[in-house]
Amino acid sequence: MTPMLRLYNTLTREKAAFAPIDPTNVRMYACGPTVYDAAHIGNARPIIVFDLLFRLLRHLYGPEHVTYARNVTDVDDKINARALERGITIRALTDGTLAQFHKDIRDLGVLMAEDVNRAGAPVRFIEPRATDHIGEMHRLIEGLVAAGHAYVAEGHVLFDVPSMPDYGALSKRPLDEMEAGARVEVAPYKRSPLDFVLWKPSKAGEPSWPSPCGIDAPGRPGWHIECSAMSWKHLGKTFDIHAGGIDLIFPHHENEVAQSRCCFGTDVMANVWLHNGFLQVEGEKMSKSLGNFITIRQVLDDWPGEVVRLNMLKTHYRQPIDWTLRGLEESSRMLDRWYEAAGEAAPDAAVPGGVVEALGDDLNTPAAIGELHRLAGSDAGALKAGAGLMGFLPTTKAQREAERVGAAGIDVARVEALIAERKAARAAKDWAASDRVRDALTALGVSVKDNKDGTTTWTVAG
Ligand code: AMP
Numbered sequence: 001m002t003p004m005l006r007l008y009n010t011l012t013r014e015k016a017a018f019a020p021i022d023p024t025n026v027r028m029y030a031c032g033p034t035v036y037d038a039a040h041i042g043n044a045r046p047i048i049v050f051d052l053l054f055r056l057l058r059h060l061y062g063p064e065h066v067t068y069a070r071n072v073t074d075v076d077d078k079i080n081a082r083a084l085e086r087g088i089t090i091r092a093l094t095d096g097t098l099a100q101f102h103k104d105i106r107d108l109g110v111l112m113a114e115d116v117n118r119a120g121a122p123v124r125f126i127e128p129r130a131t132d133h134i135g136e137m138h139r140l141i142e143g144l145v146a147a148g149h150a151y152v153a154e155g156h157v158l159f160d161v162p163s164m165p166d167y168g169a170l171s172k173r174p175l176d177e178m179e180a181g182a183r184v185e186v187a188p189y190k191r192s193p194l195d196f197v198l199w200k201p202s203k204a205g206e207p208s209w210p211s212p213c214g215i216d217a218p219g220r221p222g223w224h225i226e227c228s229a230m231s232w233k234h235l236g237k238t239f240d241i242h243a244g245g246i247d248l249i250f251p252h253h254e255n256e257v258a259q260s261r262c263c264f265g266t267d268v269m270a271n272v273w274l275h276n277g278f279l280q281v282e283g284e285k286m287s288k289s290l291g292n293f294i295t296i297r298q299v300l301d302d303w304p305g306e307v308v309r310l311n312m313l314k315t316h317y318r319q320p321i322d323w324t325l326r327g328l329e330e331s332s333r334m335l336d337r338w339y340e341a342a343g344e345a346a347p348d349a350a351v352p353g354g355v356v357e358a359l360g361d362d363l364n365t366p367a368a369i370g371e372l373h374r375l376a377g378s379d380a381g382a383l384k385a386g387a388g389l390m391g392f393l394p395t396t397k398a399q400r401e402a403e404r405v406g407a408a409g410i411d412v413a414r415v416e417a418l419i420a421e422r423k424a425a426r427a428a429k430d431w432a433a434s435d436r437v438r439d440a441l442t443a444l445g446v447s448v449k450d451n452k453d454g455t456t457t458w459t460v461a462g
């Protein structure tokens with residue numbers, strides 16, 4: 001039986017049943033970070049959303065039947081400028097930023113290459129770096145020139161937009177609108193204002209590689225060609241799903257489509273195009289100048305990664321999301337409730353149908369979370385299994401508690417001793433002593449609960 005998955009496709013503007021080209025190798029690509037600075041909480045959205053899609057596809061088709069490539073853009077104007085500013089090499093900057101990015105997203109419960117790829121098995125999760133694919137970019141660029149879709153001008157290679165009759169089909173922007181936008185700053189060597197750069201000369205101090213198409217001076221690739229090269233190398237000329245933030249539809253994805261299709265003579269680059277909506281903070285667009293720019297790490301300093309993940313997935317991925325303190329508090333309470341309900345239960349072998357069904361409906365995470373909420377009141381094993389599919393509840397209640405105690409640096413022996421002292425004081429009806437002990441426990445960051453059965457339990461104060 002074909003697994004049921006419906007996805008909203010930006011290319012057709014419709015939700016349709018997903019049918020992979022090859023169900024034994026479902027292939028998805030997501031545009032990843034440009035590694036020049038710490039990633040912000042908006043950047044975390046596509047990472048978390050498409051991680052969830054990857055998990056769902058692995059569940060539906062089998063983990064060995066899904067390949068995911070999420071690239072790293074490590075050549076870019078912002079990277080050059082930042083490396084110069086900091087007086088370090090570009091490689092040192094991109095390596096350092098990428099290492100930090102990995103730490104950030106691991107804490108968000110995102111599947112990492114080391115979780116997915118097994119020794120001796122085909123690589124299923126790839127993080128290609130642009131600078132490792134200059135050879136593929138050369139081949140694409142030379143193929144486009146040979147096919148009459150690109151031309152050389154003043155050390156640049158440009159894509160000839162009018163040579164592609166259905167250019168603009170993804171973003172569905174009218175040609176005159178795109179032209180008006182492009183006319184703002186038209187380089188004199190462009191035949192049409194819409195033409196975009198595939199390769200350009202490097203300025204002094206910028207990274208450079210030998211140029212394609214017989215151009216003497218060294219140069220560097222344009223942004224769009226990187227993703228055409230990396231997706232081709234790792235997923236093929238045509239693949240199943242291409243994903244990214246909504247801001248990438250035009251021009252980035254439109255230009256990727258133009259390059260790949262015109263070079264390979266194919267009808268589509270990817271069959272399904274998915275785009276996540278934007279994140280804003282407390283009702284405002286996030287920006288450095290407004291002072292509401294938050295990095296993933298800053299959020300993780302205050303909240304567990306699991307709370308951040310839940311808070312991101314509470315909103316459907318195509319909707320805009322408003323990132324608020326209130327939302328985080330709510331997500332934190334929701335997780336507490338789930339941990340409480342799951343207790344020490346082992347996950348059921350089967351993931352509950354309601355959760356799979358909700359996610360299969362264009363990743364309807366609000367409905368899936370609603371389903372987990374329902375299961376939290378009725379079935380601990382099913383809750384664990386459903387939550388597990390979404391990357392939640394990786395530990396039991398007791399393990400989580402132990403981790404929190406460890407993280408808070410609480411002296412467990414001292415807490416136990418104080419609780420015994422409190423019990424003795426209460427037995428002797430010495431209320432003043434009992435209150436003093438309770439204050440001492442509060443000072444240690446512990447909250448105490450007296451249970452109906454006469455036992456006393458404690459937790460790290462939230
Ligand atoms: P960048 O590093 O700016 O190329 O962005 C990396 C990814 O994050 C892209 O898929 C962007 O679309 C996405 N992105 C950037 N800002 C936001 C935001 N505020 N909300 C949601 N996604 C974003």
Ligand code: ZN
Pocket residue numbers: 030031032227252
């Ligand atoms: Zn891309």
